[in-house]
Amino acid sequence: MERFNSSEFLGKAIGATAFVAVSAILLGSNGALAHGSAAGGGFSGFSHPLIGIDHLIMLMAVGTAASLISIDLLLWAFVGAILGAGLGLYGMNIGFMEILAAIAISAVGLLMLFATRSKGRLESGSFRLISGLVVSSAVGTHALLHGLEAPQDSNSVLWWGGALLSSTLVCGASYLICKKFPVLSSKKAALIYLLAGAAFII
Numbered sequence: 001m002e003r004f005n006s007s008e009f010l011g012k013a014i015g016a017t018a019f020v021a022v023s024a025i026l027l028g029s030n031g032a033l034a035h036g037s038a039a040g041g042g043f044s045g046f047s048h049p050l051i052g053i054d055h056l057i058m059l060m061a062v063g064t065a066a067s068l069i070s071i072d073l074l075l076w077a078f079v080g081a082i083l084g085a086g087l088g089l090y091g092m093n094i095g096f097m098e099i100l101a102a103i104a105i106s107a108v109g110l111l112m113l114f115a116t117r118s119k120g121r122l123e124s125g126s127f128r129l130i131s132g133l134v135v136s137s138a139v140g141t142h143a144l145l146h147g148l149e150a151p152q153d154s155n156s157v158l159w160w161g162g163a164l165l166s167s168t169l170v171c172g173a174s175y176l177i178c179k180k181f182p183v184l185s186s187k188k189a190a191l192i193y194l195l196a197g198a199a200f201i202i
Helices: 006-035 042-051 053-068 072-090 097-117 119-123 125-149 156-180 187-201
Strands: none
Touching (some): 042 053, 097 125
């Protein structure tokens, strides 16, 4: 039986997601130009997850957690992003969403901290399931905020294509870097994310 190669799988997954994102940007470009709204274009979507420091740290935390626990967390994150974005586009809004977004970062940091305290947990199917649900919920919370902020006109596809591309690049890069330098996904990194979320709450 052919052995599963996580690096090769990640490369293909990132490539496929980037292809979808770039395709969305290209397919949506005519509508965006016709609409004439630069604020809702592909560059705006690409930069949106990067300019918001809490969103950026969330993406980095996901990549770091995936390098420590399982590459499957990247797929869980993608599912959470789709569901959260859909709810945001639908108009779902909670008064304390910004606080939940900060708590989400701490939750991923806490998850990593539990994982570093016992390597045996990483092989547990139940722990991986819980990890997936935590990451999916955390990313979904941030994606919901994106959905509320995203343009609701002809620029929408273009904007989401850019946001998906930058998010994929940050998660993928964080995963690869932390896999190459395991010390970055250690207890110190977990504590940094945990405290970062707490700082945003304050």
